[in-house]
Amino acid sequence: MMFFLEVLIGGLLAGVMYALVALGFVLIFKASGIFNFAQAAMVLFAAMFMGGMHNDWGLPYWLAIPITLVIMIGVAWVIERVVLRPMVNQEPIILFMSTIGIFFALIGFAEIFWGSRSRTLDVGIPSDPIFLGDMLLQSYDLITAAIVAALVVGLVFFSQKTRMGRVLRAVADDHQAAQSVGIKLSTVWVVVWSIAGLVAVVAGIVWGGALGVQPVMVDVAFKALPVLLLGGLTSIPGAIVAGLIIGAGEALAEVYLGPIIGGGIDSWFAYIIAMAFMVWRPEGLFGEKIIERI
């Protein structure tokens, strides 16, 4: 029983990290209807710049992190200019494929700049074992969960209480109506992609701290895709809940199912959960119902 709980909690905490990547997807999808495949690449990109600036240039983290944030805003601006603006009114599937292009362009750029060697990214989150009764937990995981919770609260506050937040919600509701009341879409998109960049920086710190910064990080982020579908593309709570479900399900499956059907099932288990769920409810847990019109 104790063992089960430990596995479960370990899985839930891994799920928090999936949710963190999925959160970036949801923000962009809500505001612009674009399924941003490149979100995972943005995480790697941010992590490589932070790790590179600290390790290779010797910058302290309190400098490297803000600089990376500025770079991410620059990336958002370039993406808006070079990709989104010329692609207005294209079909969603074409936009999706173009984000696959962004995915590789970002990774390629970061690699040209920093190479592909592995770096550490330790911003000083303590990693000590904590005993909760008989249960063994890592302080790193708990602090991570707290950071994510703070980020979500911050985002909700931003979207409910600030002017820019209201603008974003208006755009998410109806592009044309928002434009007609004088909202400039290009600005909104730069803001949204910058926020997704901020989320990517946080995810980069958390992921990089746990696993080190290296290009294979991006493979782990592939897991955020099923989380996203399970949660529903437009729902922030959905992303969190689905992240937890998939993190826990995956950990339990690896431990209890793995010995029976063979190890390494975590590479696809999340996808199968999401697929099975979607056949039943295509819009995901909290997503908006897809209505067909003609």
Next chain:
Amino acid sequence: MVATVSDLTPREQESEVLLKVENVELRFGGVRALHDVGFEIRKGQIFSIIGPNGAGKSSMLNCINGFYHPTSGTLTYKGQPRKHMRPYVTASQGIARTFQNIALFKGMSTLDNIMTGRHLKTKASLLENAFWFGRARREELEHRRFCEEIIDFLNLQHVRKTPVGTLPYGLQKRVELGRALAAEPELLLLDEPMAGMNLEEKQDMARFILDVNDEYGTTICLIEHDIGVVMDLSDRIVVLDHGEKIGEGTPREVSNDPKVIEAYLGVQEQESA
């Protein structure tokens, strides 16, 4: 206001009922799009549905070709009552349609669009198509011949191989009509075939509709806002307002019906009151 048989011309009385709509009700959640609508379309008629914006005309058409399923009521097509049907089933029973907002296959040429309309008449299997063998080769030629007739009929020769996405609006509407005709339908549903056209294009389209009705004997069910066109073309008209039928009859009867005039020119009623 339900029409009696005596309203029909002798030719129409002889022809059989192709589609009978009875007490059709359509709801989307709390919104009632259609309420207790009923009418009959007879073989060979040009039948029009008119009414102000939001009267439920397109919803009615969508029910007929199976895109929406009526909440209650029945549709009887060729003597067969039906309730739930997918659009491809109604298509296979001989119902074709065009759309208010053109629904062409934009990446394909005019010819390919019209050839696609022949879909239900093709039987060649995947393998025959891959090896371009047997029925595949034969059918391709037969259908090409048929489609070229339609292209000639609609005067589309000059844009035969142009992708339809690049054609002007009026021509796209014509290609869409061509695609519907290619299926050799028994009942052709036209949803505002003349919307957004100039006078000349409207005249062309009206001529095409009359010719189709005349030459192929196709029954036509039409939605149109241009009352002049409707009065000229139709054998019979049904008028909808707020999802309910408020009048039916020949163009002359409908244009003299006080309830119809009221629906269209509501101001008058206020003035007289």
Next chain:
Amino acid sequence: MIYRESGQFKKTYQADQAILPLRQDRIFLILVLLVAFLVIPFTASNYVMNSLLLPFLIYSLAAIGLNILVGYCGQISLGTGGFMAVGAFAAWNLAIRTDLPMPVIFVLAGLITSGAGVLFGLPALRIKGFYLAVTTLAAQFFLVWLLQRPWFNNYSASGVISAPDFHMFGWSIETVTDRYYLSLIILVVMALLAKNLVRSATGRKWMAIRDMDVAAEIIGIRPMPTKLKAFAVSSFFIGIAGVLWAFLYLGQLEADAFNIYTSFDVLFMVIIGGLGSILGCFLGAAFVVLVPIFLNIIPSALGLPLSTAMISYIEVFIFGSLIIFFLIVEPHGMARLWSIAKQKLRLWPFPY
């Protein structure tokens, strides 16, 4: 002046429906085939055949398969690598476990891949677009995992197994020239089949679903069988490409060799070459095979040799940027650029 259609009147619909209605195009194709069959095998070095031409031929075949699904039917797939693996492992297991003749094994391997394709295509009936992309990723990860189970490599210790020697119609495939010829013949035949399919009623149905599925349904096209057929045909092509990749190019099998990045490579070929164009598949495959080589040659020629690692980084960046470029500027890819060039050539040298 050379590329002119004047004077070539088509008197029958048959002539107008030919694959290449213009005489110049036919002559050009015959020349290309003559060079491919009679000149290249006697002039190209083993290195060129093995490292350039074989991957080019096999990638072209896979790209045709993917283009049928993405370019013609509008259903995106990121599972190409996984399906290639299915084809390769199906053929290998049939070869060591049965006595069937090799041509039969090839076809069966293709059909088994079709089955897998249809299975993972089933969600396409309820979901669309990027949702589908994610379920095909599921196919990618699941299939590669499944094929790593010991039964599939006959309990080999290392998980890497070598492809069997084989012969077809009494022709034993040994030298690189043999392997080149076999790939070429299979590619030519299958490209012709694909071309026939996409210009037939089947192809029009796929394109109708791609362009507007609701309207397609209303003219009587049933979405379910149409989409599943596209998945089946596409996977068949990809499965055969997987067999060739393992048997003729690598000479060995390893499920990991068909990873997610294989899927992306083939998708790049399709986008860069041109969505919805068979010719584009060849151009795209050639491009993806040649770029690393040019990156090797050009900087060294300029006196700035790059490290292998740097070349691969630049490659990733260039492909990513080109995807964006082509999707914005010319969604029909290099195939469209080619046909624009032909249009110009038609009028040259008197453009007015």
